[in-house]
Amino acid sequence: MIIQLEKNITEEEKHLIVEKMLDAGYKSNFVSTQYCDYIIGVGDKEFDIRAIGILPGVKDIHIVLEPSKLVSKKWKTNDTIIDLGDGIKIGGGNFQIMAGPCSIESEEQIQATVKHLLKNNIRIMRGGVFKPRSSPYAFRGLGLEGLKMFYKHCKKNGIKIVTEVMMPEQIEKMYEYVDIFQVGARNSQNFNLLDQLGKQDKPVMLKRGISGTLDELLASAEYIFSNGNEDILLCERGIRTYEKSYRNTFDINSIPVLKEKSHLPVVIDASHGVGIRKYVEPVSLAGVIAGGDAVITEVHEIPQKAFSDGAQTLSHDEAKIYYQNVRKTFEFRKTLNRY
Amino acid sequence: MIIQLEKNITEEEKHLIVEKMLDAGYKSNFVSTQYCDYIIGVGDKEFDIRAIGILPGVKDIHIVLEPSKLVSKKWKTNDTIIDLGDGIKIGGGNFQIMAGPCSIESEEQIQATVKHLLKNNIRIMRGGVFKPRSSPYAFRGLGLEGLKMFYKHCKKNGIKIVTEVMMPEQIEKMYEYVDIFQVGARNSQNFNLLDQLGKQDKPVMLKRGISGTLDELLASAEYIFSNGNEDILLCERGIRTYEKSYRNTFDINSIPVLKEKSHLPVVIDASHGVGIRKYVEPVSLAGVIAGGDAVITEVHEIPQKAFSDGAQTLSHDEAKIYYQNVRKTFEFRKTLNRY
Amino acid sequence: MIIQLEKNITEEEKHLIVEKMLDAGYKSNFVSTQYCDYIIGVGDKEFDIRAIGILPGVKDIHIVLEPSKLVSKKWKTNDTIIDLGDGIKIGGGNFQIMAGPCSIESEEQIQATVKHLLKNNIRIMRGGVFKPRSSPYAFRGLGLEGLKMFYKHCKKNGIKIVTEVMMPEQIEKMYEYVDIFQVGARNSQNFNLLDQLGKQDKPVMLKRGISGTLDELLASAEYIFSNGNEDILLCERGIRTYEKSYRNTFDINSIPVLKEKSHLPVVIDASHGVGIRKYVEPVSLAGVIAGGDAVITEVHEIPQKAFSDGAQTLSHDEAKIYYQNVRKTFEFRKTLNRY
């Protein structure tokens, strides 16, 4: 059950709703986001929702039986649009390309990438400064100083930043320099991190877990939303299977399933989803035609010299054609008939 | 090592090649197909292939280190084209839609489907008469009589037939009525069946195993080719994973990987690949844009009444739009740039 | 629904049962095995089974809602015992070790193995003569001649033979020389093969599919039973997962689950289940303590020289200790308390 509340609802009116919900067998959870206040009723008894719908202070009420309620399309049938400012939007018919290196490596690298993005009219740059690495002896990123450098060059060129946050303590320090907080696959069920990101007013891009189910992905998004942040992007980045001829198995089925189940935009990460340079384009185009709202792709001036993930990274020259094809495919998708 | 032989090679010349190969540390396997004769050398020593290339009776020689040799793109860089006659071709830029019910159920059903296919200009009909079913108590198909009925209506309307063969003994009886022998996922490594299909001169569509690797799929195709049949279609139909929100996980990565590794055409089976009606179209389009040479799709006049697989079957009305979108996507793919 | 019939039931009495079943909404399947005649009712309506239980010709009637009925413990609560003659039994408290090479390679190898088995009091020898191999260029076994040689040496030493059958045509030729027909993992859902094995009166050992579910394994066993053969062994041999530090993932959970769901004996194949020699023993002992009724293990005089699977094969010296530990573990299992 999702009850949208009027802005000017009184405490007494709230109290009354909670009591009526309890009578109907539902526990109430208060959620207050940057856009609206809600009461989420958790229970499974059937009852006539009009009895609550007519109460003072109630703007609207919807039945949502799914365990993940606020992220469900059952109550919010319009697509969520993530607005990054400067006319840069994702979702609801707005398509974006996010590109950049796996890791931020140096000021020169940032500058070369920014130049490349500007030339190709890309408005969002990716790049890790806190890198989750399996081995403690591997390069773990340039950290906050790298992020500030990253920010300096993007800010003055009107480019937005998406970068991974790994723990709650980093959020505050990163906040000023980040446009989209990325949650990595290994942190997809780091619930404390999700709680804290739910308390921010900046968008969060949530990657599916390494072998996460789609229901788990939506439940993790529900953590963020129910803590107060409605601006969430879901990211498909491939799952772990037995197949060894590529890195991960990009789950193309997930795209229409997520678009059907949720109002949140879906981002295609084919770089990790297949993990081999020459296959990144066909898998990206597949994701776009199947319904993706954005792609996020690893590019590097000299992929062979990248600190990490070089094998799945496009060169700037390859990327130029790639962007054209991605955009053409998105335009083409709009011409398809519907049944 | 693949040695293509001249048509008029003598036994003595063959003998000489085998001896030279043995000297170089290679075991020779003779392969004689409907198109050419080959000697396949199995070994791993390095040697100068020109020593054999210059022998009398040798048309060409290629180094192929992959375990699956004849199906590899390493020696045959042009795409294989499957020619079904009447101008119906698959591969090498020729695209086809195969459609029809999961199971052949009745003469009325066949007629309704044929009418539907003709109206939509589809030239290949699918439909099972021998059905592999997990339970011995389930409907197992109309058998040979069903196939003859199927053939009668397709033959007079110029429609080709693709249908599953389950065991070697069925091949001879089915031969007259079949245009493409389908090998199902559960028989993907039924090597005796593959051996026998390799001795036919009609095309074989080989489905990937339920959790088969791409290398296993190519090795199974090698069985067919090395027994004498070059006309093979590879079919991606989804793999088994942990995800429960759909039936199988369609492996979109497999499409560019197979197109890169092999010269054989690749068929997209999104009906089984996702298993839920409303997702069949986006997954099919994804498969086509990623490089598929054909789609095979379950359609039924009244999916709710289908004997099997109703939940993943399109109605004839839905299918009409679906075909249009599939064809538009194939045409669109040709307009993409290459890097 | 499982109806056991009296031996002397008349056609009229059968007819009456079928009619009564139809009235209750159940389709009847006749099953006649080497031990008993049955009618299997397939349906899902509830009704009072006593109405049929009292009919003439009915020996007993049981409700079995599971899709796999005859193999279920719901109607046959006593464990099935496979009796190979000469006092060699499996199941119901009878434990056996089956051992031998992956492939039968030569007469010398058979003799050496038989000597080793006799010394260690092993009564069942394994060894493949028809080998399913991914590549058509690999060694595919010595075939029927190999089997006859195998038989000659085992017969005179009182050793039983378990060996793989790959297609229906082989059954008749192999029949005389085989004590247990083995169905390999790749043929676990080769339903035509299962049908034919169901018509034999010799035991069948059915391996779980490469990524087969336990319900699929039981359904495949149901094929054999419903065709007339009650003597079935289920074999756990590991499943395909993402983990790369060994060959297959032995599914230890499957042992108690299968023993709970079915009355059929369960065989532990740790050789394939882990695929690395030094881990075969701990995994075998785990399988035995969890409830296994037999183990099947690859042994070879000189594993390094085995034609196939050498890496997972125990030497005769290692095997000697292995057998002792397996037997001790089975004896120990009997001393455990039950709750």
Added chain:
Amino acid sequence: MIIQLEKNITEEEKHLIVEKMLDAGYKSNFVSTQYCDYIIGVGDKEFDIRAIGILPGVKDIHIVLEPSKLVSKKWKTNDTIIDLGDGIKIGGGNFQIMAGPCSIESEEQIQATVKHLLKNNIRIMRGGVFKPRSSPYAFRGLGLEGLKMFYKHCKKNGIKIVTEVMMPEQIEKMYEYVDIFQVGARNSQNFNLLDQLGKQDKPVMLKRGISGTLDELLASAEYIFSNGNEDILLCERGIRTYEKSYRNTFDINSIPVLKEKSHLPVVIDASHGVGIRKYVEPVSLAGVIAGGDAVITEVHEIPQKAFSDGAQTLSHDEAKIYYQNVRKTFEFRKTLNRY
């Protein structure tokens, strides 16, 4: 490369080692644990280690090529023993049972459990106070107050506590009340959490990720060790597969593999590893006979009333027999022969 340093090594001596390592092409990482100081050399050039072995301040030097070095058995061939005080040890021949509810629910529940453990001579109690839950609306544990209550009753009865920590900020607050910090499956690659736990001087039990590889598990343990904490327990708790007849697939193969690769003790969690009450015992015994050093098992006075995981939880009565069988199996394991 692992270089163990003398306690009284000087800064100059260290400096000299680092230089020599650099000359040999190795980067040095300093590790200082509660027991010893190390230099970990990361590189892959071959060189004569004696050149460094003879330097002043070097106690010992070992070649370890594996990416996870400190946790490898290649340099430390003796099993690590975790000493919890009061004679309670795990590893190196010391076996323990850890038992208790999934979640700490109330003081009464703690008292009932403690009584049950004392009666059965169990010295370590499990129980979650911070619970990772897929849904934000589910019970998330009693938190720090619950832990203090938990501690109060265990402390006075000589029972040690193992409980899950979910984020770095919790460590300090929990420190006083915890004997073993548990890292849950979802946090198995939460590298910041691992870093911080590496700075503690209390043992850490690290669960394998939901679909984590064994190499990833060892790499996560390496994070803890390389931050300064040698007291690590590895816990197998089942992996996610396609099989639906139980909760997770307990990976029995992992037990001998981990015992072979690492000197760290291995804990068997069959409660999560199979997830169904009646199968917990056979899977636990399998894990013990395969080499486990401890079991951790969910028990509850009335499993049906447990706040979480009731379906996989043993009653106190069932647990009594379970403990006896687990202990008997451990004793039995010692009687097995070795080859």
